[in-house]
Amino acid sequence: MARTDVQLMLDVKAGDEASFELLLHRYRTPLVNFLYRMVRNREQAEDLAQDVFLRVYRAREDYVPSAKFTTWLFRIATNLALNSVRDNRYQKLEVSIDAPVTMDAEDGDERPLDIPEKHPNIEQHLVEDARKKMIRHAIDKLPEKQRAAVLLHKYQELDYAEIAKILSCSESALKSLLFRAYESLRVELAPLVAMQVKNQG
Amino acid sequence: MSCEKMESRILSYIDGRLKESERPDVEKHLAACASCQLRVEEFRAVSGLLDELPVIEPSPAFDARVRALVAAEPVKQSWWAWLHVSPRVAFAASMLLLATLWLGFYQRPSTQPLPWNGNSQVADEQMMQDLPVLEDHDVLSNFEPLKELPPPVQADEASDSQQQM
Numbered sequence: 001m002a003r004t005d006v007q008l009m010l011d012v013k014a015g016d017e018a019s020f021e022l023l024l025h026r027y028r029t030p031l032v033n034f035l036y037r038m039v040r041n042r043e044q045a046e047d048l049a050q051d052v053f054l055r056v057y058r059a060r061e062d063y064v065p066s067a068k069f070t071t072w073l074f075r076i077a078t079n080l081a082l083n084s085v086r087d088n089r090y091q092k093l094e095v096s097i098d099a100p101v102t103m104d105a106e107d108g109d110e111r112p113l114d115i116p117e118k119h120p121n122i123e124q125h126l127v128e129d130a131r132k133k134m135i136r137h138a139i140d141k142l143p144e145k146q147r148a149a150v151l152l153h154k155y156q157e158l159d160y161a162e163i164a165k166i167l168s169c170s171e172s173a174l175k176s177l178l179f180r181a182y183e184s185l186r187v188e189l190a191p192l193v194a195m196q197v198k199n200q201g
Numbered sequence: 202m203s204c205e206k207m208e209s210r211i212l213s214y215i216d217g218r219l220k221e222s223e224r225p226d227v228e229k230h231l232a233a234c235a236s237c238q239l240r241v242e243e244f245r246a247v248s249g250l251l252d253e254l255p256v257i258e259p260s261p262a263f264d265a266r267v268r269a270l271v272a273a274e275p276v277k278q279s280w281w282a283w284l285h286v287s288p289r290v291a292f293a294a295s296m297l298l299l300a301t302l303w304l305g306f307y308q309r310p311s312t313q314p315l316p317w318n319g320n321s322q323v324a325d326e327q328m329m330q331d332l333p334v335l336e337d338h339d340v341l342s343n344f345e346p347l348k349e350l351p352p353p354v355q356a357d358e359a360s361d362s363q364q365q366m
Contacts, residue, residue: 020271024264024267025264028259028263028264028267029256029258029259032257032258032259032263033256033257036257037254042257046259046260046263046266049259049263050263050266050267050270053267053270053271054267054270054271054274057271057274058274131253132253132254132255135250135251135253135254136254139251150251153212153216154248154251155251159218160213160218172209175208175209175210175212175213176208176209178212179208179209179211179212182212182244182247185247185250185251186240186243186244186246186247189247189250192246192250193243193246193247193250196245196246196249196250197242197243197246200242200245200246
């Protein structure tokens with residue numbers, strides 16, 4: 001049977017480096033994806049994810065399994081991401097005085113249109129790509145705390161109590177945060193949402 | 202239930218995490234409220250759209266970079282860590298400690314000068330330090346009024362201590 005995260009972390013605390021490798025393997029993809037959606041820059045997301053793992057390793061001696069491992073892990077990641085987003089915003093403000101702002105500046109690290117040579121329907125591919133871009137922009141436009149709440153709820157499937165702990169708020173405040181986020185997304189993605197509802201109906 | 206109260210329940214209704222006790226009220230409200238019913242459908246659509254975003258994989262060098270960061274960390278070892286590292290060394294050290302204690306305990310009478318031998322500098326110094334105590338003892342043992350007191354009937358601890366005082 002696979003060892004739980006807490007067991008692995010206690011083994012890391014006892015000096016077992018192999019258990020740290022298992023935790024790294026288990027959480028590198030969820031962490032990189034969460035951070036990528038938070039900071040919108042792949043390189044920066046990877047740097048932050050590495051920092052998260054380093055902090056986990058540094059804290060091994062004092063680790064006490066008082067909360068779920070994922071709560072602790074994503075709390076570190078969320079704090080780093082929120083700080084980074086705020087720092088980026090100040091940097092952008094400084095730059096914007098001299099440089100023109102392009103709407104798609106954040107998409108620089110996004111994969112270019114990797115259209116396969118023998119793609120059956122290029123037009124369909126372009127539509128799908130535009131659709132994904134629209135969804136990404138809608139997430140990006142959310143205030144950072146709402147964005148973190150949506151990402152943790154949707155992609156990490158953490159329960160409400162865990163997400164509330166990560167974001168240092170009450171469960172009812174979290175539910176209100178998520179409701180407002182979904183309201184904004186519903187408005188922002190109105191054409192796509194209408195299409196989805198029509199298809200479902 | 203009001204539409205306002207639905208706000209805190211609508212997402213948990215969609216993601217299936219609504220408490221069973223709350224479900225009947227929510228469903229009753231949805232059956233009667235068209236705008237909340239539409240919102241549920243639209244939130245479901247939003248959730249479906251969020252599923253469309255692809256998952257990215259960390260770059261191939263990611264693990265190696267984490268390992269390098271961890272390897273560069275200074276090694277912190279607790280007092281007990283050496284026990285885990287080398288049990289043989291720990292056993293040998295323990296044996297050495299025991300042997301030292303044993304030798305020290307049994308050879309002490311013959312090797313260490315005792316204060317009452319009075320033939321070494323250490324013993325002299327010890328006696329000089331004890332001198333005021335000895336003088337006090339002399340005064341008390343020669344104190345006439347104390348000699349006149351009747352001897353104690355019972356030599357229990359309390360009376361002993363009173364006499365000494």
